Amino acid sequence: MNNIFKTITALVGLSLVFTSCNNGNSSRQKSGALASNVAEKVYVQPGEHDEFYAFVSGGFSGQLSVYGLPSGRLFKVIPVFSQDAEKAYGYNEETKPMLNTSHGFIPWDDSHHPDISQTNGELDGRWVFINGNNTPRIAKIDLTTFETTEIIEIPNSAGNHSSSFVTENTEYVVAGTRFSVPIPQKDMPIKDYKGNFKGALTFISVAQETGEMNIKFQLIMPGFDYDLAHPGRGNSHGWFFFSTYNSEEANTLLEVNASQNDKDFIAAVNWKKIEEYVNNGGGTKVPAKYAHNVYNDHTHTASSKILNEVLTVNPAEVPGAVFLLPTPKSPHGCDVDPSGEYIVGNGKLSANLTVHSFTKMLDAIKNEKFAGDAYGIPILNFEDVLAGTVEQPGLGPLHTEFDGNGYGYTTFFISSEVVKWKLGTWEVVDRQPCYYSVGHLMIPGGNSRKPFGKYVVAMNKITKDRYLPTGPEVTQSAQLYDISGDKMELLLDFPTVGEPHYAAGCPADLIKANSKKIFPLEENDHPYVSKSEADTKVVRDGKTVHIYMTTIRSHFSPDNIEGVKVGDKVYFHVTNLEQDYDVPHGISIIGANTSELLIMPGQTETFLWEPKEEGVWPFYCTDFCSALHQEMQGYVRVSGENANTPLKWSLGGDIE
Amino acid sequence: MKKSNVIMLVAAILPLGLFLFPLWKITLEAPQYPTPLGMYIHINDFSDANPHDIKNINLMNHYVGMKYIPEAIPEFKIFPIGILLTSLIGVLIAFKGDYKWFLGWFILMVVLSIAGLYDFYLWEHEYGHNLDPKAILKFTNPDGTQMGFQPPFFGSKQILNFRAHSYPQLGALFLGLGMVVSFIAFWMGKRTKPLV
Ligand SMILES: [Cu+2]
Numbered sequence: 001m002n003n004i005f006k007t008i009t010a011l012v013g014l015s016l017v018f019t020s021c022n023n024g025n026s027s028r029q030k031s032g033a034l035a036s037n038v039a040e041k042v043y044v045q046p047g048e049h050d051e052f053y054a055f056v057s058g059g060f061s062g063q064l065s066v067y068g069l070p071s072g073r074l075f076k077v078i079p080v081f082s083q084d085a086e087k088a089y090g091y092n093e094e095t096k097p098m099l100n101t102s103h104g105f106i107p108w109d110d111s112h113h114p115d116i117s118q119t120n121g122e123l124d125g126r127w128v129f130i131n132g133n134n135t136p137r138i139a140k141i142d143l144t145t146f147e148t149t150e151i152i153e154i155p156n157s158a159g160n161h162s163s164s165f166v167t168e169n170t171e172y173v174v175a176g177t178r179f180s181v182p183i184p185q186k187d188m189p190i191k192d193y194k195g196n197f198k199g200a201l202t203f204i205s206v207a208q209e210t211g212e213m214n215i216k217f218q219l220i221m222p223g224f225d226y227d228l229a230h231p232g233r234g235n236s237h238g239w240f241f242f243s244t245y246n247s248e249e250a251n252t253l254l255e256v257n258a259s260q261n262d263k264d265f266i267a268a269v270n271w272k273k274i275e276e277y278v279n280n281g282g283g284t285k286v287p288a289k290y291a292h293n294v295y296n297d298h299t300h301t302a303s304s305k306i307l308n309e310v311l312t313v314n315p316a317e318v319p320g321a322v323f324l325l326p327t328p329k330s331p332h333g334c335d336v337d338p339s340g341e342y343i344v345g346n347g348k349l350s351a352n353l354t355v356h357s358f359t360k361m362l363d364a365i366k367n368e369k370f371a372g373d374a375y376g377i378p379i380l381n382f383e384d385v386l387a388g389t390v391e392q393p394g395l396g397p398l399h400t401e402f403d404g405n406g407y408g409y410t411t412f413f414i415s416s417e418v419v420k421w422k423l424g425t426w427e428v429v430d431r432q433p434c435y436y437s438v439g440h441l442m443i444p445g446g447n448s449r450k451p452f453g454k455y456v457v458a459m460n461k462i463t464k465d466r467y468l469p470t471g472p473e474v475t476q477s478a479q480l481y482d483i484s485g486d487k488m489e490l491l492l493d494f495p496t497v498g499e500p501h502y503a504a505g506c507p508a509d510l511i512k513a514n515s516k517k518i519f520p521l522e523e524n525d526h527p528y529v530s531k532s533e534a535d536t537k538v539v540r541d542g543k544t545v546h547i548y549m550t551t552i553r554s555h556f557s558p559d560n561i562e563g564v565k566v567g568d569k570v571y572f573h574v575t576n577l578e579q580d581y582d583v584p585h586g587i588s589i590i591g592a593n594t595s596e597l598l599i600m601p602g603q604t605e606t607f608l609w610e611p612k613e614e615g616v617w618p619f620y621c622t623d624f625c626s627a628l629h630q631e632m633q634g635y636v637r638v639s640g641e642n643a644n645t646p647l648k649w650s651l652g653g654d655i656e
Numbered sequence: 657m658k659k660s661n662v663i664m665l666v667a668a669i670l671p672l673g674l675f676l677f678p679l680w681k682i683t684l685e686a687p688q689y690p691t692p693l694g695m696y697i698h699i700n701d702f703s704d705a706n707p708h709d710i711k712n713i714n715l716m717n718h719y720v721g722m723k724y725i726p727e728a729i730p731e732f733k734i735f736p737i738g739i740l741l742t743s744l745i746g747v748l749i750a751f752k753g754d755y756k757w758f759l760g761w762f763i764l765m766v767v768l769s770i771a772g773l774y775d776f777y778l779w780e781h782e783y784g785h786n787l788d789p790k791a792i793l794k795f796t797n798p799d800g801t802q803m804g805f806q807p808p809f810f811g812s813k814q815i816l817n818f819r820a821h822s823y824p825q826l827g828a829l830f831l832g833l834g835m836v837v838s839f840i841a842f843w844m845g846k847r848t849k850p851l852v
Contacts, residue, residue: 518708553715579708580715581691627719628792 059499668746673830721791755845
């Protein structure tokens with residue numbers, strides 16, 4: 001009996017070995033010379049820099065992380081829509097206004113699609129834009145500081161998903177709604193969705209000098225779900241394309257009810273035409289409450305204001321501006337090739353990949369060959385706009401990027417792979433498995449007229465057994481493929497923060513030289529700055545105490561403070577006097593109901609402390625700053641509410 | 657005007673280059689400073705090699721109790737006047753004097769330069785040795801005496817984790833050139849004398 005059991009075990013073991021041998025194609029099984037060859041391709045020597053930056057969204061973490069390619073090393077997590085204790089973002093007084101919305105302070109969101117600013121259709125490395133999906137917002141990250149410097153809320157919108165993508169010269173960032181909603185919001189039966197709910201496609205203008213964002217207009221579209229978007233480029237510059245699903249306008253059990261139509265649409269929007277219409281006084285101003293938050297690098301402080309009005313445009317009022325391209329079947333990604341001619345509709349329930357032709361679309365429009373209309377928006381004939389079909393490339397096509405050499409790369413969620421195909425002939429030329437369930441993919445510059453077609457990064461939804469287990473929750477991950485040859489080659493797995501939803505990448509040289517090293521102290525216009533230790537002081541204003549404090553290696557000034565009372569609101573306004581690269585200081589105090597401050601050289605940050613108990617409470621530097629970091633500390637004496645301890649402060653002397 | 661006098665005029669004007677270019681540079685290299693810290697010494701001031709270098713040198717040096725590099729030291733008032741005066745004298749000599757005066761000017765400049773260099777050495781010594789007794793870090797030499805942190809007078813030298821370099825700059829070249837040219841003027845003046 002025992003022997004039989006052993007034999008069975010051995011047979012099972014053998015079959016496992018054979019099974020894995022059959023998969024010998026995948027890089028997991030690579031060994032010896034081949035594996036070291038792959039390792040060399042991602043190896044970046046100590047002290048050397050990566051060739052590309054990759055900005056990978058954190059999905060439900062609400063942040064944006066910065067990686068190097070090809071190493072896959074994580075450099076920074078930039079807080080955008082979520083509070084971040086590491087950097088006090090959303091905790092300190094200066095950045096709290098960044099998370100203000102018309103719904104109040106919202107310290108979380110779901111960040112999806114980063115996009116790098118462009119000039120003439122090429123990446124220019126000035127800013128990254130990214131959407132907050134849940135409470136619709138668009139953020140701008142300044143790539144000199146790698147900090148979020150502006151967030152604008154999108155009214156009349158819900159599930160801000162077909163966002164944020166920029167036009168060829170960063171004229172606009174779009175924010176398309178995934179969910180249609182009543183506009184304006186009101187109390188009404190959900191079953192009356194059809195015809196009453198609307199989808200807003202928001203065009204946010206970007207000031208070229210300052211980057212300041214403003215909502216120029218909102219196009220109020222039929223009540224479909226607007227999933228993803230892409231700007232035209234080259235000849236199609238001036239157009240924007242949005243994929244839709246739920247053209248059925250169902251409001252319940254969408255997995256069935258929104259999957260009935262054989263074809264949904266890609267909405268083609270001639271934004272230049274609408275811009276012209278708006279500039280000539282067109283459109284309707286409607287009441288709408290939304291927040292506009294701007295961070296200033298001189299005051300080191302954000303301000304938030306609530307705006308009350310937005311300009312809306314009914315597409316029926318601008319003939320020739322909006323058309324619907326039938327696209328099978330519940331298209332997800334909507335991707336335009338670098339030439340601007342081909343618009344790829346990744347029909348996630350379709351076995352094929354549908355590619356539309358921009359030229360054919362213009363012809364059909366010119367000849368007014370319409371198949372009908374939806375709420376007054378002309379629908380073109382599928383056959384009239386079709387450029388070609390990639391037949392049966394895989395299961396569940398989601399997203400396509402381009403290498404600039406005439407090839408498209410499409411992710412297939414269900415069959416978990418990246419498929420390379422040729423533009424024009426529509427033939428599949430290569431495929432590589434992903435581990436596992438890939439969503440977006442990214443080629444640096446793949447979203448522009450000039451892709452840097454050296455690598456593709458696949459962003460996967462699950463990893464299961466790819467890494468050491470960490471309990472039920474395991475890391476999500478990205479995978480790097482070399483696409484410089486005819487065949488794709490898997491080079492690297494690397495874990496990611498949150499869900500790696502989508503990414504934008506660009507050559508490091510585009511950004512590196514402009515990166516700020518310090519904030520010049522003389523340019524610090526913070527209202528509570530202390531530019532030298534001589535300026536430090538403690539000021540009482542009723543029950544509010546303002547501490548003007550400085551840090552420098554290796555002490556605070558002042559470091560002894562007396563005269564604070566229970567029930568006071570104590571504001572620590574801390575200026576880092578250092579003017580040396582990479583010398584931040586941190587500070588926090590026992591009982592502080594906030595995160596530590598991490599203050600960059602030349603910067604001022606503020607936190608609020610509300611002492612609730614008498615005593616002598618220490619504060620200390622929370623960032624290991626120098627040989628005497630441990631000595632960088634101080635005390636605040638807190639007296640009873642009615643005590644008359646005089647307000648005193650000192651450094652290096654006796655307090656009495 | 658004689659050729660030698662013209663050359664003497666050039667010699668007298670050359671040291672004014674000190675007002676255009678730095679005299680000396682001290683550079684501090686360490687692993688944690690991929691861009692080394694550096695300080696230029698001009699005829700009338702210190703300046704940063706890169707923004708905030710002097711501030712950062714001061715921050716580093718306070719650990720061992722070195723004084724803050726002052727905004728101004730008395731020499732910065734005296735030296736410019738000295739250079740202006742000697743140049744003026746040189747110009748006067750060039751117009752009025754004969755070649756023997758050229759030698760006099762040359763010797764004057766040599767003496768003054770040596771005095772200046774000696775003063776620089778004294779300042780460096782004071783800066784590197786007169787340490788705050790309450791200094792955070794105290795280092796001693798193998799013989800038990802207190803370690804000094806004097807930058808090299810000329811050349812390169814290891815000071816704890818720093819490699820310090822001290823070299824003359826373009827301004828010093830102008831000064832030296834002025835002296836050399838004055839000597840040439842003297843020599844030419846002497847050679848052409850019999851023809852007068
Ligand atoms: Cu510190």
